Amino acid sequence: MLKKISRLFVIKTRWEAYLIIYALALGAMDRGTHYLDRFPGYGGWMLMAACSGAVFLGGAKILDCLKYEAAEKGALKAGADGA
Numbered sequence: 001m002l003k004k005i006s007r008l009f010v011i012k013t014r015w016e017a018y019l020i021i022y023a024l025a026l027g028a029m030d031r032g033t034h035y036l037d038r039f040p041g042y043g044g045w046m047l048m049a050a051c052s053g054a055v056f057l058g059g060a061k062i063l064d065c066l067k068y069e070a071a072e073k074g075a076l077k078a079g080a081d082g083a
Contacts, residue, residue, distance in 0.1 A: 017066055021059040028055045 011017050032048030039047060 011062065011066065014063065014066060017059075017062045021055065021062060024058060025052075025055045028052060 011020060028051040029048075032051040035047035035051070036044040038044065
């Protein structure tokens with residue numbers, strides 16, 4: 001039962017990854033607009049840029065991890081077939 005619940009929190013496909021990255025981007029831009037209200041001028045714009053940059057870095061890492069996991073799964077399957 002616990003294993004079924006834990007599978008809900010695992011990103012399995014690129015589609016799921018895109019949805020999560022989209023949600024992260026919405027939250028980051030909302031946070032960035034709050035920074036612009038709180039810190040008008042250059043400082044607010046820099047904090048907003050940092051928020052969006054964090055989403056770019058996090059999204060790239062999520063997509064890279066999916067690619068590596070698929071390659072590892074393929075290598076394990078090929079090794080099992082060849083043995």
